[in-house]
Amino acid sequence: MGTGSGKTITSFKTAWLASRMPKVDRVVFVVDRIALTKQTNENYKAYDPDASEDTFGSVQNTNNTTDLNRKLKSKDNSIIVTSVQKLDTLVKRKTFKAPDKNIVFIVDEAHRSTGGDSFKNIQKAFKKSAWVGYTGTPMFDETTTGLRTEDVFGPLLHAYTIREAIADRNVLGFKVDFETTIDEKKMKEKYLPAFYRERYPKWTEEQIQEKVNNLSQEDMDDAVEPSFYDENLDHIKLVVEDIFRNWRNRSNEGKYNALFTTHVGGSKASTPMAMMYFNEFQRINEENKKNGGQTLKVAVTFSQNSSNNDSMLATNQGLHDAIKAYNAEFGTSFGMDDVSGYTQDVTSRLNKSASDGNFLDLVIVVDQLLTGFDAPELNTLYVDRTLKGAGLIQAYSRTNRIADMQEKPWGRVVNFRWPAQNEKLMNKALAIYANKDSAVLSQEEQRKSNQKDGIIAKPFEDVFNEVKQIVGKLSSLTTEFQQLPPSEKQKDYMLDLLREYNRGMAKLKQYDPEEIDGEKVGFNYDNPDELVEKLGMTSDQEVMLTTVLTNELKSHIAKEKKIPLYQIELKMTHVKDVKVDYDYLTELVEQLLNQVHEESK
Known part of the structure; x- marks a missing residue:
């Protein structure tokens, strides 16, 4: 599974379902290092449907190797969270004898800590065991000269790649x-x-x-x-x-x-x-x-x-x-x-x-x-x-x-x-x-x-030119950022363009400044109007577009489609702060009066 695409919740569901199968006596979730047991234990408890404020639910942590040994032999069917290091220490004990139970081991980050003799010895020690590995980066012939992940765990059961996870918006590029x-x-x-x-x-x-x-x-x-x-x-x-x-x-x-x-x-x-x-x-x-x-x-x-x-x-x-x-x-x-x-x-x-x-x-x-x-x-x-x-x-x-x-x-x-x-x-x-x-x-x-595939971002110049084209289309639709377009179809199109504009501006804000046509272009927090002007708007037009016209558009669509205003998904990217004081309001009123005067001629 692509890294970050939901391995923890998927592995928990696997562990939870396995723990309820009649022929499975125990389920052990194995992390690749001790430092991750706390994080995994907390995540598992959050997903556990049997847990509440008053009960511990199905998930048990292991404090040390002795605690692990005791829990492996206990009769309940709770899920044990432990580390490969604790398992390794346990099976090396001369007195250790694996319980006569059907145990399912679910291994997180299955590409790590599984290729050496220690892991092989752990697998050998538990004669009646099944092993399931989860990893975002399995070892292939192309990426290792040692054991491949399938050599340790058997054939691939299911693949969900980083490309698919990005396309599904489960992770970012x-x-x-x-x-x-x-x-x-x-x-x-x-x-x-x-x-x-x-x-x-x-x-x-x-x-x-x-x-x-x-x-x-x-x-x-x-x-x-x-x-x-x-x-x-x-x-x-x-x-x-x-x-x-x-x-x-x-x-x-x-x-x-x-x-x-x-x-x-x-x-x-x-x-x-x-x-x-x-x-x-x-x-x-x-x-x-x-x-x-x-x-x-x-x-x-x-x-x-x-x-x-x-x-x-x-x-x-x-x-x-x-x-x-x-x-x-x-x-x-x-x-x-x-x-x-x-x-x-x-x-x-x-x-x-x-x-x-x-x-x-x-x-x-x-x-x-x-x-x-x-x-x-x-x-x-x-x-x-x-x-x-x-x-x-x-x-x-x-x-x-x-x-x-x-x-x-x-x-x-x-x-x-x-x-x-x-x-x-x-x-x-x-x-x-x-x-x-x-x-x-x-x-x-x-x-x-x-x-x-959206795995790596486009160059700055490509994103800049895309946003510049969107600004040009918005300018044409709104008569240079003065009014909403007349038809309903154009208003819907404007909403789509505003969403694209917001996504593009959010990206441009995070690029380092780069040269385009001999000039350095980028978002400058001390002077945000620089980028706005390079995109084809004045500072006042940007304010008009992202406040007045956007709010008018949302109100109109909410009224026409009979839906609450908050249900219209349109979050504007913050470009700069505008100081709204007496002078600013007076200027807006003057602009409005001038516009009305021009239209009545």
């Missing part, structure tokens, strides 16, 4: 940008030579130049090789500067928040780079506090390092500093003895479920929260790493949950390294998971197919 922090000339003349000189001190200048001119896919994949982007302070500063500069547009004036992921190559720890980003955000925040600029509430979260390796001290010191800054921002008191509590609190402020209503703008991660994390009011993922295949789909899908389809028309993704290579990897991953047969298409065909 994506608006994906590929930014260049350091242009190709500087990269090839300065940064790449310096990087390879340091990495290969015995290489000649000719060898270094040969490498710079012939980078392989592996050189641009931080899962394989390090690159000049890693721990590069110049790059980090440019990325953070871009985020601050475009924050209002991308976040819809702060209505939505963001996730940021970074990773370094060559088996080095990525946490120091995450901390470099956190420190740069803090530095800019301090500067902006002094000069009255934009500030953002930022946190960073990653796992505590207990491996005793070279990076342990730096990782844990970074985490300590991040928690200390977080406590100061939110009045909490987490310490290194409760990192999991800190992570849960960060999660609640990112998905806007924190009880005090004090939320985060942006969270920096390495790998945490990139799968299985639901936050409908998160709309942007910033990516400073290489993503591909299932990992790319999972990470991108943190942004495309439905909130308000007009105010949040898509999930927003901004990539900051290797733009051409990462665009190629994106088109391939989206094409495979939208339609497996698309894997054979060329890169350009994949891009066009993804755009046609």
